[in-house]
Amino acid sequence: MLATILLGLFWGVVALVAAISVLPFSKIPHGAIRGMAFPREQLFVLTVALAAVALVFLEPDHRNPALAILAVIAAIHTGYILKFTPLWPRQSVDATEAQAADAENRVTILASNVKQSNRQYQRLIDLIRTEDPDIAAALEVDPDWVDALYDALKDQYPHWVKVPKDNSYGVVMMSKMEPSETQVRDLLVDDVPSIRTKVAMPSGRMWRLYIVHPEPPVPYHDTKGRDGEIALVGIEASKDDLPAIVTGDLNDVAWSTTTRRFQRLSGLLDPRVGRGFYNTFHAGIAVMRWPLDHLFHDAEFRLIRMSRLPNIGSDHFPILFSLALTGEAQSNSTPEQSDAEERAEVREMAAEEREKDREAIGTDWEK
Structure with a gap:
């Protein structure tokens, strides 16, 4: 029996x-x-x-x-x-020693989902001071988070884009490099902002930065808001006249249908391919971790460094990328190309989502 x-x-x-x-x-x-x-x-x-x-x-x-x-x-x-895994050919090309040493055309970006209810501000502040990235992006920031970061780091970072919110979708960007043409946009869902800006390297060369944090997938709701926002950013990046970087908490894993479609639409490279998972969530549960925080980059960039950083009290680990802008597109492999039918499906999904009158998913989770 x-x-x-x-x-x-x-x-x-x-x-x-x-x-x-x-x-x-x-x-x-x-x-x-x-x-x-x-x-x-x-x-x-x-x-x-x-x-x-x-x-x-x-x-x-x-x-x-x-x-x-x-x-x-x-x-x-x-x-x-x-x-x-390292068993697979790398997609992004490693920077040469000369490219890595060229401070005029090098950028280091730190991205961190802080978890809005986490109040251990000093842990992220200390980490930013230690790593000293050129650009730091913090997600899920409310006014208290933004005030704490600004008071501590305003002398280190002269340029700020502040979008504090109490709904778990706030974002702040702090930068040593001068941004211009900055837009803060709710691409599909009200009160789910993203940042699009042009950034100048010390050499004067320009590139585009997108910082995104779409809605998470939940078992009681469709994912059209998340999927549509990620896809629209991909289409926009593909049409950009500047080399682009897209970073943030995509609330999606690197191997998913949505992320692979984003790569087809954008043509951007994933530095994780051939290097490792770099799982960033869940920081507190070792056996349940997957890669949710990402950076995708144009083939004109070369990878210098990629690191998952220490826990700051959030449910996400911060992640850091250092890249060199070369002016010459090169990759070890490229994403598959999207077709007109796929792009039409994305636009139809986005149009459908824009017509909905609803609150963003999870706005009360951190209250």
């Missing part, structure tokens, strides 16, 4: 893992489906563990079909996550 129950439990877990593994293929824009794509690393490990159980405990009439099913599931997850 016990053996039958345990066998039923085993097959139930296998069926659940299989369902979670394949449902994201449906591309249904709903949080209950899209969120299943997040834990592919964890599902791969669980699949291997289930295969070990099958090998040790199951009789051949159950063992063989179980191993066959688990092999397919493992292959699915491997196909997604292998790209973000």
Whole structure:
């Protein structure tokens, strides 16, 4: 009797893992489906563990079909996550020593989702002072966060874009490099701002910076707001006459349908490819981490450094990127190209989302 129950439990877990593994293929824009794509690393490990159980405990009439099913599931997850390991060719090109040493055309960017209710301001302030990035972006900042950062860092950073909000979507940008033509925009959902600005290197060369923080996927709502905002930024970056960088908490993993579409639309490179996961969320739960905070860059940039930084009391780790602007496009590989049909689908989704009269997801989570 016990053996039958345990066998039923085993097959139930296998069926659940299989369902979670394949449902994201449906591309249904709903949080209950899209969120299943997040834990592919964890599902791969669980699949291997289930295969070990099958090998040790199951009789051949159950063992063989179980191993066959688990092999397919493992292959699915491997196909997604292998790209973000050193076993895969790197997408971004490493900077040469000369490019890395050229301070006139080098930029270091620190991005951090601070978690609005986190009040350990000094930990981020100390980290920014230690790393001394050229540009720092903080997300989920309310007025108290902005005041604390500005009071401590105003002498270090002469240029500020402040968008404090009490709804978990505030953003602040502090910069040593002079921004211009700065826009703060709610691209699709009211009170979900993003920043678009032109930035001048010390050499005078110009580039474009996008700082974004779309809505998270939740099991009770569709993801059209998040997906549409990410896609629209991708289309805009592809049409920009300046080399672009897009950074922030995208509330999406690097291997998802939405992020891969963003890369097709934008043509921007992901420095994680071939280098590592650099998981930034959840900072407090080691076994449940995935890459939610990103930077994508034009092929004119070369990667100098990429680092996940120490915990600042948030549920996200800050992340830092240092890049050299070369003026010559180069990559080890490029994203697939988007087509007219995909761009039309994005515009239709964005138009549908703009017509909705709703509050942004999670505006009361941090209160």
